Amino acid sequence: MIEVYNLVAKYGNFTLKEINLSIGNSECFVLIGPTGAGKTLFLETLLGIKPLFKGRIFSNGKDITKIPPEERSFSYLPQDLALFPHLDVKDNIGFGLKIKGLPPREISDKISSIAKMLKIGYLLDRKNVRSLSGGEKQRVALARAIVIDSKTLFLDEPFGALDTAARYELLTEFKALQERLGITVILVTHDLNEATFLADKMAVIMNGEIKQYGIPEEVYAQPESDEVAKFLMVGKLFPNKTDLNPLLWKKPRKIKMD
């Protein structure tokens, strides 16, 4: 469980204002907000990449506010995936295992197992990670993050660069994998489809402030302010709010031409 108390972080003139959150084990928490809302700053502060100005962060009851990133037992998948260009696919996936000092045979077994799970077995002999397609890079980066058996995975808009079909496929597989492995996921995105599809709980962030927090159905059905409603494309001011949210449309509307 990740608990955040009164977290304040500053980056230049931008400030994250007093964030309080609790993310349960095996939960998929999605932080959604427009560009420049402070999503990445929040994520990087939780990860320990950026220093916090005030507040406390706990992971499974342990205060991790001041401990270095490598001791937090988190996995991180950044937006640009950050695959190591000097390593081949196999070494990229096994990087964390090698650092942990696992024997080569165990590393090899774990790589094969995760590759099979993510359907990238055919990529293990590829030497140059730059030659992979967007979806393949995504899977390799995901394999590298998951294989180290971390129980909490942080993702920063990881599916943004994919085309719709590849994104849908990967999102479906990712959700199944998360439930199967029981890992806690903290994901930031500006994509409503992605958030709705993945989130067990979601929070809407705007101008460095959490505007609303809850399960997706609640947030969509009862946006707490006009700005949240506008961002979610839900008409708060209208009686039947969900009518204006294209994500909740069951069927495409037909337009009659006279």
Next chain:
Amino acid sequence: MILAQFFLAYALAVLVIKTTFAGIDIRLEQVARFLGCTPWKVFWHVSLPLARNGIIAAFILAWARAVGDFGSTSTIAGAVRGKTETMPISIYLNLATVSLDRAVVLSVILTLMTIAALVTICLLLEKRS
């Protein structure tokens, strides 16, 4: 003489190496931390391998600059045959004694060495990018 060439070349090497390290994507280093690396291990397993070609290029550049130097070596150590006789100084001394054949041969060798150094640097930096 060695000291003079060192001071001439090291600044160039430091500049290239600094630019190489600055060009490494910080995300790679951050991700490595979450894969269990301490800052030292990040340097050893990520930054240094990524900077390898840049470092080699920097040393070749520094070496080429030192080998081709005439001014600072002759000013500090003088131009003495058999003692402070670098290739440019040797060319100068051979020209001064009208040994044109030797001067021309040495000039051609120096030019070829410079071209080889430049080609190697270009290949290394191209491979890095």
